[in-house]
Amino acid sequence: MKELFITATDTDAGKTFVSCALIYALSQQVNSLTKRQCKVAAFKPVSAGCELVKEQLINEDAKLLSEFANCGQSIQNINPIAFEEAIAPHIAAKKHNKKITITEISKYYQSVKAAAKSVDVDYILTEGAGGWRLPLGSSSQESKSDSSNYQFLSDFAIAEQHQVILIVNMKLGCLNHALLTFETIKADGLTCIGWVANCASEISMSNLNENIDELEQLLPIPKIAQFNFIADVDEQGNKISFIDKIKQVASKINLAPIVS
Template sequence: MSAPLSLFVTGTDTEIGKTFVSAALLRGFVREGLQAAALKPIAAGAFESNGVLHNEDADRLDAASSVLLPPAIRTPYLLKEPAAPHIAAALENVTFDIARIVDCHAQALTRADIVVVEGVGGFRVPLTATQDTADLAVALKLPVVLVVGMRLGCISHALLTAEAIAARGLTLAGWIANRVVPDMTFPDENIASIREHLAREYDAPLLGIVPHLNPASPERAADQLDIDRLLQTLRHAQR
């Protein structure tokens, strides 16, 4: 039996559809017959339902998964305030421990064929005074998939994020263009520019273009993703 696979999903910014694309990836992996689980290590913005704290993003990931992790493993840090993680953590007297997240990830790998780890916000969101989400990605030692929210400024955001990923010694397994602004001008030209730069500089392929979907449907979004190519890249990176 082959070893379980995993990847770290990051984005060019917040509110660019990172959770939606992560859910689409999960649905794509499930279609391939894989037992797929989601890890959302840090989630800020929780609500109570029947005495249990929930987070909308974490719930969406669970809905797209075929393996449901215990909440304490899936989201070891669930914060109530919908704010930047280090701000929400300070309000609740919580200190993030990356080692705890690494342990949760290790437990997740024993329960699934593939684990999708969704970061929080962009690639360098602060977690503590000295650590950020890039440090988390490094500690997990995972290939990274970059979600690019297609809107004004996305080319610079994509290239800067790719540069930061490479600077940490991580593999950029590929990127996904997500059409968050349906009436964006020159979307194809923007995608072509990012595609050229990321392929030439990081050998990172475009794994799919997700159209603006209303209502949002991870199933339909999965149709646009090159899951086979991503799996090949992940298996190669594992060797």
């Protein structure tokens, strides 16, 4: 069972869209040993920005992940820590007198992992929140000036020794953001196995191709996909659904660095 962590250069970089596309693409593979369609589980440990539905907080990103993961997971299993406010998770937690800790996240992840093993899951894909160094807050009651107890979501990926896929939000400043994020992942002792150029904005960045070429030279890992903007309506006026978009981009992903 392979364990993957999806991170990005910043927030709103398209992590959920890319994660759904990766889950779909992986689930279409055939396990070479069992000769069956691959099973993919999803995990989004922390979310902020949820809707209260029948007394349960439902995050739209987690809901989408649940629609593509093929292991019968509940949204609560996929996304155990959720806050209604669409703000930084650790600030939302503080408003509710709660703390988010790596210990808590790991406990939930072990439940996902145990269930995954029981049904012979091939991949567990964890979607991060924000960028690589998403703050979770201090794990103790110590003074704010004591940073030794401060935790980040990246600490979870480090603890679990996940392989990492980096999504680069193709916009002005992305070269710096991508290189700094990659270097930090490497310094944290993890392997970043590939990156995705996400060009999801309707208005493309200036010199997009030149920037992608530059990143292909600067990042010593393969670009596994480039996702371009897809309108909600095609040239004939037909609506393009989310699943149609996912199927369209999933077929263009180079899965070799993941499945090898």
